[in-house]
Amino acid sequence: MSIGMMKRRVVVLGATGSIGGSTMRVARALPEKIEIVGLSGRQNKALLLDLAREFPSAALCAGEELSAAWLSSRLGGRPVRHGDQGLLNLAAISEADLVLVAIVGTAGLKPALRALECGKDLAVASKEILVMAGEEVMAVASRTGSRILPVDSEHNAIFQCLEGRDPSTVKRLILTCSGGPFRNSSEADLLNVTPEQALRHPTWAMGRKISIDSATLFNKGLEMIEAKWLFGIPMEKIDVVIHPQSIIHSMVEFIDGSIMAQMSSTDMALPVQFALTYPERHEGPCVPLDLAALGRLDFQAPRTDLFPALDLARRAGSAGGTLPAVLNAANEAAVEDFLNGRCSFPQIWENVARAMDQVPFVEHPSLEQLIEADLAARTYLKRR
Ligand code: NDP
Ligand code: MG
Numbered sequence: 001m002s003i004g005m006m007k008r009r010v011v012v013l014g015a016t017g018s019i020g021g022s023t024m025r026v027a028r029a030l031p032e033k034i035e036i037v038g039l040s041g042r043q044n045k046a047l048l049l050d051l052a053r054e055f056p057s058a059a060l061c062a063g064e065e066l067s068a069a070w071l072s073s074r075l076g077g078r079p080v081r082h083g084d085q086g087l088l089n090l091a092a093i094s095e096a097d098l099v100l101v102a103i104v105g106t107a108g109l110k111p112a113l114r115a116l117e118c119g120k121d122l123a124v125a126s127k128e129i130l131v132m133a134g135e136e137v138m139a140v141a142s143r144t145g146s147r148i149l150p151v152d153s154e155h156n157a158i159f160q161c162l163e164g165r166d167p168s169t170v171k172r173l174i175l176t177c178s179g180g181p182f183r184n185s186s187e188a189d190l191l192n193v194t195p196e197q198a199l200r201h202p203t204w205a206m207g208r209k210i211s212i213d214s215a216t217l218f219n220k221g222l223e224m225i226e227a228k229w230l231f232g233i234p235m236e237k238i239d240v241v242i243h244p245q246s247i248i249h250s251m252v253e254f255i256d257g258s259i260m261a262q263m264s265s266t267d268m269a270l271p272v273q274f275a276l277t278y279p280e281r282h283e284g285p286c287v288p289l290d291l292a293a294l295g296r297l298d299f300q301a302p303r304t305d306l307f308p309a310l311d312l313a314r315r316a317g318s319a320g321g322t323l324p325a326v327l328n329a330a331n332e333a334a335v336e337d338f339l340n341g342r343c344s345f346p347q348i349w350e351n352v353a354r355a356m357d358q359v360p361f362v363e364h365p366s367l368e369q370l371i372e373a374d375l376a377a378r379t380y381l382k383r384r
Helices: 018-029 045-054 065-074 083-090 105-117 127-144 153-162 187-191 195-199 208-216 218-231 269-277 309-319 323-339 345-358 367-383
Strands: 008-013 034-040 059-062 080-082 098-101 121-124 148-150 170-177 238-242 248-254 259-263
Touching (some): 008 083, 008 269, 018 034, 034 045, 045 065, 065 080, 098 269, 105 121, 105 127, 105 323, 121 127, 127 218, 127 323, 153 170, 153 259, 153 269, 170 218, 187 345, 195 208, 195 323, 218 323, 218 345, 345 367
Parallel strands (some): 059 080, 098 121
Antiparallel strands (some): 248 259
C-alpha cells in the first residue's frame, strides 16, 4: 500500500483511561488515518457514553451488564457488550485491523491473545500482559503473522531506533527512567511515603497503578521484561539509566559503540500515534521539543540498593517460567494494598520478593499454569 493510502480501523480496549485519552487525541487529529471501530471502558460509563456519541459507528463494551443497559438506553438501543466475554468479542470484530490494549493489569491478556488469533495487529500499552505471558503472546503473533506494536514510550523509542536494523548488531538496550518522585529520597523517607505523594509523578500524568509502579521502579522492572520479549533480547543486554527529564525515551547501543536515542516531549500521544500509523509518520497532536529551552539532559545510575524492584525484575526475567507472572501479580496486589492503606511503601517490594520466594516455580508453564501462578501470588499475599 502506498504512503498516504492507509487507514487503520482500531479497537481501543481501555478507552476511558489515560492511554485511552491520548489515543482519542490522536484519532481526533488524524481522522483520515485512524477510524475508531470499537471502544471499551469499565467503571467510567459517563466518559464511555461521550466517546460512543463521538464515534457513532464504534462497537462498545462496558464493565457490567447494568452499565451496558444504561449506555444502550441512552444510545437509542445501540448494542453494548459487557464484561470479560464482551471484551473477547470486541477484540475479534471483523471491522478491525488493529486492537490497542490499554487496560491496566493483566485483564487485557485474553483479549490481546484473541486479537492475535484473529490475525489482527496488536498495539500493546498494557505491559503486564507481556510480563506475564510474553512468550505465548509473541508465539501466537508469529504464528498468525500479526504485528506487535509497542506503545509503552520506552519500547516505542527502541522500536523506532531499531527500525530496519540487523538485531545481531545490537549490543544493549538502554531503558531510560525518570527515577520517580523519590529519586533523591533516603531510606527513612521511603518508610513514610503516602499514596498521595507516590501518585505525584514528576514528568508524566498517568493512571494510578503505573504511577505507583514508577515510584517503586517496578514500572522499569516490568519494562525490562517487556523489552526482553518484544525485541528478543536477553536480560543481560537490557540496562536502565536514570534520566530525570524524560526527554530521551530510550536508546539502543550497537556493537560499534554507536548509541541511537529517540527524543520527544513527555506526551503518550506520540508513541500511540507511531504504533497506530506505523510505518507512516504524520503531523499529529504532539507538541514539538524545544531543546534550547530545555537546556540540559541529565543521567545517573539507578539506586538499586534503595529500590530493589530492578534486581527483582532482572531475576524474574532471567529465570523466566512462572517467575515474571508471580512478580507481576504480587506487585499488582501490593500496589492495591498500598493505595488502600494496607501496607507501607517499602512493603510493596518486600511482598513481591516474598511471593517470588514462596510461590512454586514452573520452568515451562502453559498459559493455564501462568494464570494459576498469577492467582497463587495474589492468594499468598492475601493470606499473610
Ligand atoms: P488507567 O487506569 O488510566 O486506565 C485503565 C483503563 O482500563 C480504563 O479504561 C479502565 O476503565 C479499564 N480497565 C481497568 N480495569 C479493567 C478490567 N479489569 N477490565 C476491563 N477494563 C478495565 O491506566 P493507564 O491508561 O495509565 O494504563 C493502561 C496500561 O497502559 C497499563 O498497563 C499501563 O502500565 C500502560 N501504560 C500506561 C502509560 C501512561 O502514560 N498512562 C504509559 C505506558 C504504559 P474505567 O476507567 O472505565 O474503569
Ligand atoms: Mg514506560
